[in-house]
Amino acid sequence: MTRITYDELAERLRNAYSAGAIPPLRDGLDILDAHGAYAVQTINTRFWESQGRRVVGRKAGLTARAVQAQLGVDQPDFGVLFEDMRIDDGGHLDPRRCIQPKAEAEIAFILRSDLPDVETPLDQVAAAIDTVHAAIEIVDSRIEDWRIGFADTVADNGSSAFFVLSQEAHSIVGADLYTAGMVMEVNGEIVSLGAGAAAFGHPLKAARWLACTLAERGEPLRRGDILLAGALGPMVALEAGDHVVARVGGLGTCSFTFSAA
Numbered sequence: 001m002t003r004i005t006y007d008e009l010a011e012r013l014r015n016a017y018s019a020g021a022i023p024p025l026r027d028g029l030d031i032l033d034a035h036g037a038y039a040v041q042t043i044n045t046r047f048w049e050s051q052g053r054r055v056v057g058r059k060a061g062l063t064a065r066a067v068q069a070q071l072g073v074d075q076p077d078f079g080v081l082f083e084d085m086r087i088d089d090g091g092h093l094d095p096r097r098c099i100q101p102k103a104e105a106e107i108a109f110i111l112r113s114d115l116p117d118v119e120t121p122l123d124q125v126a127a128a129i130d131t132v133h134a135a136i137e138i139v140d141s142r143i144e145d146w147r148i149g150f151a152d153t154v155a156d157n158g159s160s161a162f163f164v165l166s167q168e169a170h171s172i173v174g175a176d177l178y179t180a181g182m183v184m185e186v187n188g189e190i191v192s193l194g195a196g197a198a199a200f201g202h203p204l205k206a207a208r209w210l211a212c213t214l215a216e217r218g219e220p221l222r223r224g225d226i227l228l229a230g231a232l233g234p235m236v237a238l239e240a241g242d243h244v245v246a247r248v249g250g251l252g253t254c255s256f257t258f259s260a261a
């Protein structure tokens with residue numbers, strides 16, 4: 001049997017955005033093939049950039065130990081954030097732009113300086129952060145029924161889709177991101193609870209992993225980049241009309257409505 005190429009897998013994933021979800025990528029990627037999966041992700045990143053989309057940052061995924069164990073991996077993954085993935089705080093996301101979306105509350109950082117070193121210490125990561133925000137990531141899989149393995153989600157840009165950052169911005173100085181409590185509500189009902197420590201033991205540790213990993217790949221984080229540090233609690237499936245609010249202790253709130261404007 002002829003093995004599917006990375007370019008063919010990348011095209012298959014791109015087509016899924018409009019044609020609908022596809023089966024897992026087992027005919028071209030072994031389930032733990034990180035090298036191949038990131039190669040597919042990079043092909044699509046370069047394709048989207050050639051179409052005029054602008055990269056504005058990165059997201060860390062699989063930062064919770066329980067989720068890593070579920071997928072049989074021992075590290076997080078990352079995906080690319082494009083400018084057109086950002087939803088205004090309090091804005092709307094048209095359900096027609098999604099396939100099988102879920103929302104999760106996170107902590108986000110915006111950088112004031114580059115992070116080019118492969119052995120970046122934690123205090124250097126903290127010093128590079130300009131502002132800290134409450135955030136919501138809307139994840140969405142192009143793989144049918146979320147039947148993902150590690151390689152599937154990496155190739156599929158970390159199962160990313162959209163994100164919301166709070167208008168309220170805070171300095172990292174004095175912020176207790178480790179114990180910061182999180183409450184996510186959908187239509188006024190509490191659907192997810194968590195804390196900063198859920199993101200790789202501390203959101204800054206997730207940011208450091210991301211910075212070192214990307215520097216090693218020759219794609220370092222830059223001034224102005226947005227970093228999503230990973231979920232603080234369980235993600236929740238969305239239905240048309242849902243109003244989602246994330247509240248993070250010490251950082252404020254952000255929200256969006258899952259409907260056409």
